[in-house]
Amino acid sequence: MKIVITGAGIVSAIGVGKAETLASLQAECSGIRPLRYLKTDHHEFPVGEVQLSNDEMCAILGIDPSKQPTTRTALMGMVALKEALEEAQLQAEDYPTIPLISGTTVGGMDKSELYYLDFLENDSRNEYIRTHDCGACTEMIADHFGRFGMLSTLSTACSSAANAVILGAELLRSGRAECVVVGGSECITKFHLNGFASLMILDREPCRPFDESRAGLNLGEGAAWLVLETEEHARRRKASSLACLAGYGNACDAFHQTATSADGEGPYLAMKQALKSAGITPAQVDYINAHGTGTGNNDISESTAIRRLFGEQIPPVSSTKAFTGHTTSASGTIEAVICLLAMQHNFLPVNLRFNNAGDCLTPVHKPTTKPLRHVLSNAFGFGGNDSALVLCNTDSTESTCNITTKQNRHIYLLSATQISAQEPLSEAWIDNPIPLIEPLTRSREADYKQFIPPLEARRMGLILKRAIATARTASAQAGIDIPEAIITGTGLGCIENTEIFLDALCRQGEDQMMPTRFMQSTHNTISSIVAINLHAHGYNATYAHNTVSFQSALLDSMLQLRRGAINNALVCAHDEMTHSYHALLCKGGYLKDKYATECAVSMMLSTENNGHALCEVADMRILYRPTEAEKQQALDELTLNSQFSILNSQLDLFGTNYTAPAIDLYAAAHLMKEKPVVVEYSDEKYYTLILLRPCSAC
Amino acid sequence: MEELILKLKKEIIEVLNLEDIKPEDIDANAPLFGAEGLGLDSIDALELIVLMEKNYGIKLQDPNQGKEIFKSINVMADYISKNRTK
Numbered sequence: 001m002k003i004v005i006t007g008a009g010i011v012s013a014i015g016v017g018k019a020e021t022l023a024s025l026q027a028e029c030s031g032i033r034p035l036r037y038l039k040t041d042h043h044e045f046p047v048g049e050v051q052l053s054n055d056e057m058c059a060i061l062g063i064d065p066s067k068q069p070t071t072r073t074a075l076m077g078m079v080a081l082k083e084a085l086e087e088a089q090l091q092a093e094d095y096p097t098i099p100l101i102s103g104t105t106v107g108g109m110d111k112s113e114l115y116y117l118d119f120l121e122n123d124s125r126n127e128y129i130r131t132h133d134c135g136a137c138t139e140m141i142a143d144h145f146g147r148f149g150m151l152s153t154l155s156t157a158c159s160s161a162a163n164a165v166i167l168g169a170e171l172l173r174s175g176r177a178e179c180v181v182v183g184g185s186e187c188i189t190k191f192h193l194n195g196f197a198s199l200m201i202l203d204r205e206p207c208r209p210f211d212e213s214r215a216g217l218n219l220g221e222g223a224a225w226l227v228l229e230t231e232e233h234a235r236r237r238k239a240s241s242l243a244c245l246a247g248y249g250n251a252c253d254a255f256h257q258t259a260t261s262a263d264g265e266g267p268y269l270a271m272k273q274a275l276k277s278a279g280i281t282p283a284q285v286d287y288i289n290a291h292g293t294g295t296g297n298n299d300i301s302e303s304t305a306i307r308r309l310f311g312e313q314i315p316p317v318s319s320t321k322a323f324t325g326h327t328t329s330a331s332g333t334i335e336a337v338i339c340l341l342a343m344q345h346n347f348l349p350v351n352l353r354f355n356n357a358g359d360c361l362t363p364v365h366k367p368t369t370k371p372l373r374h375v376l377s378n379a380f381g382f383g384g385n386d387s388a389l390v391l392c393n394t395d396s397t398e399s400t401c402n403i404t405t406k407q408n409r410h411i412y413l414l415s416a417t418q419i420s421a422q423e424p425l426s427e428a429w430i431d432n433p434i435p436l437i438e439p440l441t442r443s444r445e446a447d448y449k450q451f452i453p454p455l456e457a458r459r460m461g462l463i464l465k466r467a468i469a470t471a472r473t474a475s476a477q478a479g480i481d482i483p484e485a486i487i488t489g490t491g492l493g494c495i496e497n498t499e500i501f502l503d504a505l506c507r508q509g510e511d512q513m514m515p516t517r518f519m520q521s522t523h524n525t526i527s528s529i530v531a532i533n534l535h536a537h538g539y540n541a542t543y544a545h546n547t548v549s550f551q552s553a554l555l556d557s558m559l560q561l562r563r564g565a566i567n568n569a570l571v572c573a574h575d576e577m578t579h580s581y582h583a584l585l586c587k588g589g590y591l592k593d594k595y596a597t598e599c600a601v602s603m604m605l606s607t608e609n610n611g612h613a614l615c616e617v618a619d620m621r622i623l624y625r626p627t628e629a630e631k632q633q634a635l636d637e638l639t640l641n642s643q644f645s646i647l648n649s650q651l652d653l654f655g656t657n658y659t660a661p662a663i664d665l666y667a668a669a670h671l672m673k674e675k676p677v678v679v680e681y682s683d684e685k686y687y688t689l690i691l692l693r694p695c696s697a698c
Numbered sequence: 699m700e701e702l703i704l705k706l707k708k709e710i711i712e713v714l715n716l717e718d719i720k721p722e723d724i725d726a727n728a729p730l731f732g733a734e735g736l737g738l739d740s741i742d743a744l745e746l747i748v749l750m751e752k753n754y755g756i757k758l759q760d761p762n763q764g765k766e767i768f769k770s771i772n773v774m775a776d777y778i779s780k781n782r783t784k
Contacts (some may be wrong), residue, residue: 200744200761259740455737458715507767515744 002231004241004394005170007088009080009183010337011220012324013048017083025349025692028367029653031324040190041510041644047188048220048325050076058281069127070140071108072221077185080223084181085145088239091528092146099150099177100142101167103160103184105522107134107544110189116506117630119584124205129588133492134335134523139183142624146505148181151624152552155329155493157252157381158291160184161224161333162389163541165551166248168228170559177232183225186329188477191502193219194510195518197344199258207294207326209319210303210383212358217293220325224333243340246374246392246506247278252486252540253384254531258521264305266386267378269292269537270311273468284374285315287348287389289335289683291378292319293326302378304362313429315376318364322352323350328505330385332379339391340376346371382519383528385540395649400418411561412613412695414568415477416603416666419443419466420654425473427670430674432555435597436655440582443598452533453488458515461496462531463576466600471530471570478604483570485539486531487557489549491572491658493523495581526574539566547681549573550601550662551622551688558620561607573662580663603669609695617674618691624686635678638691644676668692703775710771713749714742728769735770743768755783 010017013023024031031048053062057075058065061082076297080633090098108131115125130136138153145249154163161184166181196202196219226245234241251273253266260266270668275282299319306314320338321327327334332649342349350371351363357671373393380386422429422434424446434444448457448465451472458464467488475483492498497520504512519525531540539560550573559567576587577597585591605617621634649656652661661681668677672694679690707721716736721733724725729735731743742762750767758764767777 198744198748200747202758257738257741453717458717459741510709512742513748515748519741 003228003245004234005082005226005243005340006229006234006239006241006247007227008223008225008242008337008340009083009087010222011050011051011076012298012327012334013220014323016079018053018337018341020336022345023469024631025323025338025341026347028350028352029351030206032325037647038188038190039192040193041363042120042193042197044204045193045197046206046218048218049188050221055526062544063418068134071131071137072110073104073106073108074140076187076221077102077137077221078144079183080183080224081141081145083414084225084227087532090227095146095148096180097149098179099137099168099171100148100181101152101154101164102141102142103154103164103278103332104134104186105155105157105160106186106189108132108139108387109191110187113190113505115504116502119249121281123587125632126587129584133544133546137185138545146609147625149624150622151418151545152543152548153545155520156385156544157383157524158326158328158331159379159381159385159387160329160332162379162387163250165226165245165333165336166387169245169248170556172230172232172557173563174227179227179229180296181225181227183223183333184330185223185429186221186327188219188221188512190505192508194505195401195501196520198513198515198518200539201295203294205665206353207322209292209294209322210299210357210360210363211354212356214294214296214299216295216324217321220321220327222324222327222330222334224330224337225548226333226336236289241394243343244392245389247390248388249277250387250539250541251532252528252537253386253647254535257525258382260301260380260384262301262304263538264301264308266384267302267305267380268308270386270388271299271305271378274390278374278392280374280390282310283313285376286370286372287342287375288315288317289339289375289377290317290319291380292321294321298380299360300545302429306361311636314361316368317361317362318349318351320349323576332349334379335379336391338463339377343372343391343393354443381524382522383524384531385524409542409564409607411558412606412609413603413615413617413669414476414606414610414613416548416601416669417470417473417477418663419446419600420663421597422653425469425682430670433653436597436652437648440577440596441655442577442599447657461494461520463494463496463574463614464520464526465573467530470600470602471534471572474570474602474604475534476607478606479610480604482536483535483538483568483604484566485557485569486572487525487541487553487569488527488574489543489553489659489662490526491544491546491549492575493544494520494525496576496578497521499578499581514677527572530572534693546658546684548622548688551620555620556621557605558617561605567608569605570601571605573586573599573601573659575659576658577657588663591656595651595655597657599657599659599663601666603666613695615672615695616693618693620690621688623687625685628660634689639678644675644678646678646680648680665690672696699775699779702779703771706771706775709753714738723746724771727776729770730768750778756781759772
């Protein structure tokens with residue numbers, strides 16, 4: 001099966017749309033400039049800002065900002081998505097069958113940092129409490145155009161958008177969709193500008209990737225989208241292909257929260273896997289768009305990884321971050337679109353401001369015309385979340401997303417454990433439930449000393465300790481030491497540290513450097529710290545899409561297990577809640593009359609039943625704003641009208657939080673008897689179903 | 699100097715959340731980083747840079763400077779006493 005790209009849209013510091021972007025790339029015109037749009041004290045750092053104000057973007061999009069809350073990330077996302085949808089000639093009536101997958105980490109932080117003190121002190125900006133999380137950002141982008149069939153959001157820091165492409169491709173390969181819209185969006189905020197400054201990795205000059213004199217990165221911003229579809233679907237609707245997505249890889253460096261290992265293990269594995277899935281050899285790669293941030297650490301470790309994989313025959317390499325700045329979560333698709341332009345117009349993008357390589361490899365530093373058949377685009381993130389994409393020319397016959405189809409492999413739930421309002425790491429709640437009486441009940445903690453050495457534990461927030469304790473317990477129960485994949489869903493991520501950092505930023509100003517807090521504020525910290533603890537270099541991803549975060553993680557694992565890409569996966573769901581953030585969510589209307597709780601669930605899925613499986617995870621659905629008829633149809637398809645019982649949320653025992661559906665699945669697996677169980681979740685926007693079958697019926 | 703060394707030990711224990719360690723457990727000559735000493739890492743170095751600025755008014759712009767200055771408590775105390783602005 002070929003996956004073709006039929007539409008692409010981009011906005012970044014070097015232009016709005018592909019035409020401007022291409023012109024800037026070919027004229028070697030960098031978008032790194034002094035700060036103009038972000039209100040911050042840090043004018044010493046040059047940035048790659050999109051040269052449009054929020055009002056100007058609203059005007060382009062026909063949005064009245066006084067009538068609806070908007071965030072800069074959402075607006076940039078809409079501007080870029082418009083271009084992609086128009087090029088692909090998709091119509092609004094097509095959208096309900098199309099999943100839209102985005103990547104972001106910042107989400108609505110631009111407004112949260114502006115209005116945080118208002119959130120706490122008055123009711124003037126309550127509508128922006130709801131726009132904070134990553135999922136809300138994806139909803140705003142998608143809803144501007146119509147109703148898409150499914151939404152989800154990857155949040156793996158700087159590889160988020162690349163991982164959105166990967167999930168989209170998996171949805172196509174599974175047959176669950178014939179067309180997907182994938183991309184990412186991220187604006188610069190004071191929050192992460194200060195965070196990166198606290199890590200001392202921002203250059204005060206325009207950045208110099210791979211150069212000996214490099215002294216850090218410049219933050220950039222932007223958005224980019226791709227419309228992907230099966231070749232067959234594109235042919236049927238007579239859409240022309242711009243290029244193909246030939247392969248992809250995702251691996252975890254499992255080394256450090258903010259640094260890459262010296263041997264570049266994660267980047268090496270991600271690139272190697274990408275080439276393998278594309279069915280090409282290193283010698284067939286015509287160009288590598290490097291992650292190339294300009295930090296001392298990234299560029300040398302990426303050089304090492306490329307040398308390990310390509311040996312003596314290193315293809316032309318360049319980093320286009322000297323043009324755009326580091327567009328963080330959006331960089332995966334921004335650079336994929338840049339690769340697409342390079343392929344369409346037969347040129348190698350120049351690595352600007354390069355003089356001496358030092359220990360790094362020598363990038364392309366002169367304008368070069370070259371026909372490109374296969375290009376590799378790297379996107380690496382904090383926590384060692386490393387991904388790589390392979391694009392190929394439409395007339396390339398050598399490469400395809402080859403599948404060794406084992407689509408019907410069974411998926412068993414080998415173990416599942418929790419830390420919540422009930423007795424931790426135990427099923428004592430079945431006989432001795434602890435009633436919830438407070439509006440917010442924080443979790444009953446386990447003894448973490450047995451899981452985490454003191455030197456590591458000292459700077460971990462509770463959410464990370466719970467993640468490691470549940471992951472190690474679920475792994476031990478399943479008899480799997482190192483899972484082949486670790487996939488986490490989290491609605492709000494590490495909200496405690498995020499809040500502390502934000503509070504200091506808003507009250508004490510921008511000279512409060514808090515590297516440890518910042519490092520722990522990204523959503524993917526959870527999945528990556530589990531990978532570091534378990535030494536797991538396999539697939540690693542984090543979904544942050546409010547109430548369907550866990551279901552997205554589960555779906556991702558099921559797609560890969562079904563087709564035999566992996567044999568087992570640790571699927572996790574984590575959300576923490578502070579009393580102060582709880583008060584904000586109540587104000588924002590999220591938690592009306594509900595018992596709020598925290599969630600930590602880890603479960604091991606495997607395609608092999610070790611004889612002790614709790615049940616089979618048979619199938620699932622995620623629907624966005626479905627009609628009643630669509631809900632019924634989904635339920636009928638899932639159960640094929642066989643006998644089953646429905647399990648609704650276990651509110652009285654486990655309360656409510658973004659990832660509560662994970663606790664529901666956990667509870668259902670431990671409670672189920674002879675009949676299949678459907679774990680149903682429903683709110684005003686989402687409807688999800690998970691079908692569990694007892695092993696006796698497998 | 700002894701006073702500064704003790705103060706520094708207390709500050710480091712607090713900032714780096716070294717829960718089970720007391721000032722007298724830290725050898726002022728032992729390396730702060732790596733397995734032979736306290737076992738601190740690059741993130742701790744960033745926190746120490748923040749500590750130097752907040753408590754002693756010393757601003758380091760290059761994280762590599764930290765490698766020399768944070769060799770041990772004694773080296774750090776010596777650098778602070780020579781360069782402090784508060």
